[in-house]
Amino acid sequence: MTLEQRKKAFEFIDLHKDEMLCLLKELVTTESDTRNKNSVDNLAQKLKEILCSIGMNTRIVEYKNSGNSIVAESASNKCKKGVILSGHMDTVFKKGTLENMPFKIENDKIYGPGVLDMKGGIIIALYVIKALNSIEYNERPIKVIISGDEETGHCNSKCNELFINESKGFGAAFNFETGFLDNGVIVGRKGVAEFSLEIEGISAHAGNSPEKGRSAIQEMAYKIIDIQNLNNLKNGTTFNVGTITGGTVPNAIPDYAKIEIDVRYTKLSEKSSIENTLQSIASKTYIEGTKSKLKVKSYMPPMETTDDVMKLFEFAKKTSAEIGLGDIYSKTTGGGSDASYIVTAGVPALCAMGVKGEWNHTPREYGIVESLFERAKLIIACILNLDEYLK
Structure with a gap:
């Protein structure tokens, strides 16, 4: 990585802030209640089209009794271990919630069903890829895995197996669940x-x-x-x-x-x-x-705090300080996420790398606007400098 590459990738994010917010609005207003397969599948199709448009080889993984999932891969250098960007597109909010909980931006906060958990995180992943494309990055393959039934624990699908099988052999993963206001990053989950x-x-x-x-x-x-x-x-x-x-x-x-x-x-x-x-x-x-x-x-399964997970965290912490985003700190939590399957597959992962905010799963759910851009830059910097971690 050169500082010039990083600078140009960061400039891409700065120049596309309004576009990121517009696409976030589109995703939030495309309701995707985890109990409504059709609504989740509709969003999956939309995301497939977006991922294909930015050069990702994308496929929809279909399930009969739950929302479909997405796997997308770049055609980058396969000689080096790749990076996984993961998350979920389903929400806990019933279809029709938008009527009483509309998407809006007020006082540097974004509101709407699923804006924090975790459609904001999907936007981060998409624009990390777009920014890397803008500097013609091809050092490592990037794989995106987005599930359609995380909120129900994949009880009606085999998406858990999908995460494990698709993650094997990769070097690092970032899962874009709800970010914490205090800059905490999840290194372990029950x-x-x-x-x-x-x-x-x-x-x-x-x-x-x-x-x-x-x-x-x-x-x-x-x-x-x-x-x-x-x-x-x-x-x-x-x-x-x-x-x-x-x-x-x-x-x-x-x-x-x-x-x-x-x-x-x-x-x-x-x-x-x-x-x-x-x-x-x-x-x-x-x-x-x-x-x-x-x-x-x-x-x-639990996301166990392995030595490799902590090594990845220390690398991300150093990177965050270097680019002026302050210290992040490690924390564990009792709530589960799909990062657990990635770690089970032997790949170190950091979770809660999404938009920072509060009150997910409630009518008060909100995300901090600026964190959308900050987290995108942090992941970009980590990927560009990943040779330091995987040396």
């Missing part, structure tokens, strides 16, 4: 496991023949206590019974109950013991005549 537990009992009239009933809710109550007692804050493994349904009317012994369980864990090696422990609880019977069934809904 894994996320989602389960459901259903119990069948025997219904009966609560007044006339209660002795004939077997309460599914009562059985579930015992099991909920067992599950909550599994929490281990010391090692960071947490169990949360987040929803419960069951019964029909107050005067009937309930013959059905269901809970949904969220588990967060720090080590990939914990996965089997978590499932085995929950299965043991499901297999135990407190109320004779009830039956329990545990179902695994989804797994997202």
